[in-house]
Each structure stands twice: as C-alpha cells, then as structure tokens.
Amino acid sequence: MATKTHTISLPCLLIALSLLQATLAAVRFGATNNASSTLGGQRFDRYIGIPYTLQTMPEVANFIWKLFQQPTEGERRHYYPDDVVNVIIQDLQDGALGETGDNNVYMSAKGIETYPPGDGAKFMFTSILYHEMTHIFQWSxxxxxxxxxxxxxxxxxxxxxxxxxxxxxxxxxxxxxxxxxxxxxxxxxxxxxxxxxxxxxxxxxxxxxxxxxxxxxxxxxxxxxxxxxxxxxxxxx
Incomplete structure (x- = not known):
C-alpha cells in the first residue's frame, strides 16, 4: 500500500509559524476565589462568580487596548512566558478594594462584602476591574x-x-x-x-x-x- 506524503511549502510554513506565534502571544485569563469561606467570597460566588469574571476580563482588556490605541500585540504589555492575567479574590490586609502585582489582580473579599446585592455587585466589581486591569496593561x-x-x-x-x-x-x-x-x-x-x-x-x-x-x-x-x-x-x- 502506497504511503501518502504531505508536504508544505516555505510560505505556508511561515504563515503557520506566524499563526502559532500569534496564539502564543495572545493573553489568556484566569480567575480564582481564594476566599470562598468568607462572607465576601460567598457574596462573590452569589452575585458575581467565576464565569462572569472570565467573560468580562477579555472585554475589559480589549477596551483598554482600544482606548490606548494598541491594535497589535507588539504595542501591548505582555508577561512572558505564560502571559496569563489572573483575578484572585482574597483577603487584603491594607484596606484596598483591589490591587495588582505583576500579572495578577487581587480583589478584596472584605471589600466585596460592602457591594450592593444583585447587579449592583457586578457594577462595583467591574468598575474596579477596569481600574486594576489598566495597571496590568499600561506602560509606566x-x-x-x-x-x-x-x-x-x-x-x-x-x-x-x-x-x-x-x-x-x-x-x-x-x-x-x-x-x-x-x-x-x-x-x-x-x-x-x-x-x-x-x-x-x-x-x-x-x-x-x-x-x-x-x-x-x-x-x-x-x-x-x-x-x-x-x-x-x-x-x-
């Protein structure tokens, strides 16, 4: 039985490599609730949640890139080698509602306790997320x-x-x-x-x-x- 050989031209290979590099360069997003046993962590799960956070993070990132006129990956700030931006719900000891460190956004579980219920909690959370994610992507x-x-x-x-x-x-x-x-x-x-x-x-x-x-x-x-x-x-x- 004859063996079928697949070949790829140099231009096609370069395109494939470019697509691979673009995939590697793209930012990925993660979210974790490390305070699920606290009142704020439970309030997060009830009114906001991980699915909403993961849905909203790319929307916020795209808004920031558009606002700061950064249409290409080369114009944007990256965190190699993983290039993953994380939102972490946890107790913050300094009283801040949110803060950043490297490629992580830390949202205060104690602060979430003060959010209004329902959609008001999502509004508060998301407005703070716009601020904190700007620190992730802005140049300083x-x-x-x-x-x-x-x-x-x-x-x-x-x-x-x-x-x-x-x-x-x-x-x-x-x-x-x-x-x-x-x-x-x-x-x-x-x-x-x-x-x-x-x-x-x-x-x-x-x-x-x-x-x-x-x-x-x-x-x-x-x-x-x-x-x-x-x-x-x-x-x-």
Missing part, C-alpha cells in the same frame, strides 16, 4: 513614572468606560491640588489634555514604554506640565 516607564500619573491613567480608563457614572466613579472637574495627585483628579486633567491634543493620553502612555521623562510634556505641548496644569485650573475657575 518601568517604574519611573509618577505613581499619581499611573493611578490617574487607571481612573481615566474608568472615566471612559461603560461603567462610568458622573460624580460617582470619578470627581468633577477642578478637584485636586496637583496634576499628579492621582485617581480622579489626574484622570480629569488627562481628559483636559486630550481636548488640547487629540489622542494625548494614549500617546503619553506609548512614550512611557521604557522610561518616563518630564520633557515629554514639552514635546507634546511645547510647555511643561505645571504650566498646562495652571492653565487647566485657570480655565475652570
């Missing part, structure tokens, strides 16, 4: 960017997300004493900078891939950040 100049700026960018994602509620998810314009105060104050400032230069925040994020430098503001605006912050406050007041 390998730790050289001001902490208030990276926190502000994370709240900027919430501000632009479907889970933003005026006056609840972020403060009104004009709050904050410094541009790098972080969270809502900085997110509103970044929104203002977008109004001056379309796509400013994604552009600043790209520039911070390797290092953060104050000179970036001069490159983008022709003036330093303190001057832009002063103009922002003057306009509001």
């Amino acid at each position: 100049g390998k730790g050289t960017a001001p902490g208030g700026l990276t926190e502000g960018m994370a709240d900027y994602t919430v501000l632009k997300s479907p889970f933003y509620v005026e006056g609840y998810s972020a403060p009104w314009e004009g709050e904050g004493e410094r541009w790098d105060e972080g969270y809502g104050a900085t997110s509103r400032f970044l929104e203002y900078c977008d109004s001056l230069r379309e796509g400013f925040t994604p552009e600043l994020n790209r520039m911070m891939r390797e290092v953060y430098m104050p000179e970036y503001w001069n490159l983008l605006f022709g003036k330093d950040v303190d001057q832009v912050w002063g103009e922002y406050n003057k306009r509001l007041n």
Whole structure:
C-alpha cells in the first residue's frame, strides 16, 4: 500500500509559524476565589462568580487596548512566558478594594462584602476591574513614572468606560491640588489634555514604554506640565 506524503511549502510554513506565534502571544485569563469561606467570597460566588469574571476580563482588556490605541500585540504589555492575567479574590490586609502585582489582580473579599446585592455587585466589581486591569496593561516607564500619573491613567480608563457614572466613579472637574495627585483628579486633567491634543493620553502612555521623562510634556505641548496644569485650573475657575 502506497504511503501518502504531505508536504508544505516555505510560505505556508511561515504563515503557520506566524499563526502559532500569534496564539502564543495572545493573553489568556484566569480567575480564582481564594476566599470562598468568607462572607465576601460567598457574596462573590452569589452575585458575581467565576464565569462572569472570565467573560468580562477579555472585554475589559480589549477596551483598554482600544482606548490606548494598541491594535497589535507588539504595542501591548505582555508577561512572558505564560502571559496569563489572573483575578484572585482574597483577603487584603491594607484596606484596598483591589490591587495588582505583576500579572495578577487581587480583589478584596472584605471589600466585596460592602457591594450592593444583585447587579449592583457586578457594577462595583467591574468598575474596579477596569481600574486594576489598566495597571496590568499600561506602560509606566518601568517604574519611573509618577505613581499619581499611573493611578490617574487607571481612573481615566474608568472615566471612559461603560461603567462610568458622573460624580460617582470619578470627581468633577477642578478637584485636586496637583496634576499628579492621582485617581480622579489626574484622570480629569488627562481628559483636559486630550481636548488640547487629540489622542494625548494614549500617546503619553506609548512614550512611557521604557522610561518616563518630564520633557515629554514639552514635546507634546511645547510647555511643561505645571504650566498646562495652571492653565487647566485657570480655565475652570
């Protein structure tokens, strides 16, 4: 009986290798409840759950990549060799509702105890997930960017997300004493900078891939950040 031999051309081989690399580069998602014996862990299982978390994580990731204008894998932050982003429900001892470490998002079981029941719990959980997953994927100049700026960018994602509620998810314009105060104050400032230069925040994020430098503001605006912050406050007041 004749043996049939299958051959593959070099172009086909290169395409196959490219598809394999794309599969390896794609981010995978995992979720674990390490606090299932606690009230918060049980509340998570009842109102949110692992299936909802695994369904929502890719949606949040795709929103972040679109917001920060990163359509290709090469423009995005990865965690090799596994490239798995995990959400872990556990007791956090510092009082935070959520925090990140490397490629993990830790959601506070104690914080989940305070969520409203039903869909309100999913709303709270998901809005925090937008913030924390931004820390997973944003560039921070390998730790050289001001902490208030990276926190502000994370709240900027919430501000632009479907889970933003005026006056609840972020403060009104004009709050904050410094541009790098972080969270809502900085997110509103970044929104203002977008109004001056379309796509400013994604552009600043790209520039911070390797290092953060104050000179970036001069490159983008022709003036330093303190001057832009002063103009922002003057306009509001």
